[in-house]
Amino acid sequence: MEKIHNLVIVGAGPAGIATAVESYILGIRDIVVLEKDENHNATIRKYYKENKRVDKDWKGQKVELDGNIYFMDGTKESTLDFFDEIIAYHSVELRTHTEVQKILKKEGHFDVMIPGGSIKARYVVVTIGRMGKPNKPDYKIPPSIRKRVNYTLDECSEGEKVLVVGGGDSAVEYAVDLAEKNSVTICYRRETFRRANPTNQTAIANAIAHGEVRPYLGVNIEGLEEDNGKVRVLFSEREAETFDRIVYAIGGTTPSAFLQGSGIRIEEGKPVHDENYMTDVPGLYVAGDITQESGGSIALGLNHGYAIAQHIMEHMKVCEGCKQSIVK
Template sequence: MDFIKKRSTGKHELDVVIVGCGPAGLSAGLAAMHHKLKFRLIEQEDSLGGSVYHYPRQKIAMTAPMELALVGKVRFGEVQKEALLEFWQGVVSQTGLRISFHERMEAIEPQGDGFLVKTNRGSYKTRSVLLSIGRRGTPRKLGVPGEERTKVVYRLIDPAQYAGQSVLVVGGGDSALEAAIALAEQPSTEVVLSYRSDAFSRVKAKNRQRVEGLQAEGRLRVLLSSQVRSIHEKTVDIEERGQVVHLRNDAVIVCAGGELPTPLLQKMGVQFETKHGTA
């Protein structure tokens, strides 16, 4: 934020527009207040927190000590999602930080020595733009028939709401495994975890071990080298190693990561360095 302050000329409507109100955006907003900058902090969701806001209920988040402007040193280790969100909301109340929720960035255009930021609510002339949108992006979809059904969601908030149901979790990362674990621990819940690869290669050891334990107990069914082919009202069709299986199903939770707005950012002039074909 020191650099943004040095760039400010006082001639623009705003010194900076901050996009996203996860931990980075929240910290930037506090720093902007500290430097007495003219700013607007926008968040497309209905609450602060970024990725943490979408964590399952009572999920443990890992944080590192940080220095927040107007607040001071903050020390957290392992902390539950709810406690972390409550802390941030307390910071907002304490400092009076203003956040514009339900406001989505749609375009950023160079304009003179600054930028014109367009959102679903209006346009703002600003000297600088700070993107703190994280890596979650827009949920990646499966692209299969029936995915538009209301029983398909892209995050797990409260496992208890699925108690007694037949649930399919799709994905092979930690978020998918943690969702499957939380669901399998609910009473009378049938849980299937489907992943397109033949192994969970990039997950925490404790998640892999817990999945293996639930499999051994018969509380979780894992389908590796599988892909969802279609979703119906009471069933799902999954292709597993060349064979299509039909499973009873009440809900589908897709944890397949997110897609960043790369084309939009490239149009704004943001350059990406790619590794192995992925930005």
């Protein structure tokens, strides 16, 4: 018979890792974490610039940690090192390059569908983040310039004329970072960068004051066109302008199609769950920023993992005959 794992976790961000670690500490074994990218915490790796501050109290949200993972303020690098250590110390089985297509409820277990087959589990926790599906503009992007339209800084090089679109922390950080070796303009539909944290508001104000970043505030984009291999941007409130590259930093979207396809109800753009983060499907949980209004808080994700582990342990029926296979 095909093996049934006690717990499968979809997504290796803070909430997913916390669920695995807290469950392991409680004595649950046979836990698998599935991650579609090449390593854990893909959002931090892709969307955080080098040496970016990572605060426990994200956007001023003061969160008391409930579980066994003691997370402190740090940088992108120290945060990734921290999660490397706890994954190794608690023997977390992490399977990367494994994208989950759907979760099916069966009699007594779940089938977690992956390319070429499925993984069976008694309990499943979905902790995929919004940034796994970054927001894209409503207007069409011509195929000929798609390589010049990005959502991270991975493709950026030096000496380019770059337009950054957005007004949150990521957009501001991208603009300030790129301005060191590029000609940068930041375009935001509002008049101020009030969504950004105070540190980033100061940084962008300084960059603008010193002429390092041009601000196009209160400006909307109507569309993009090709201009000799470059990106011609059509603005509503000003003349069109051509850039070497455009970087969108306009947030992420709840992966509603995947969640609904797995039987998870969506209301007001978020998955429905109870106080234990269990969905309408018994044994199927959600955690992390897809459950949060603004998303992004690592501390809240860690607390979600702790609460879910406690709830699973309380409801895991362990008979004498199968005890060794569940708690070893």
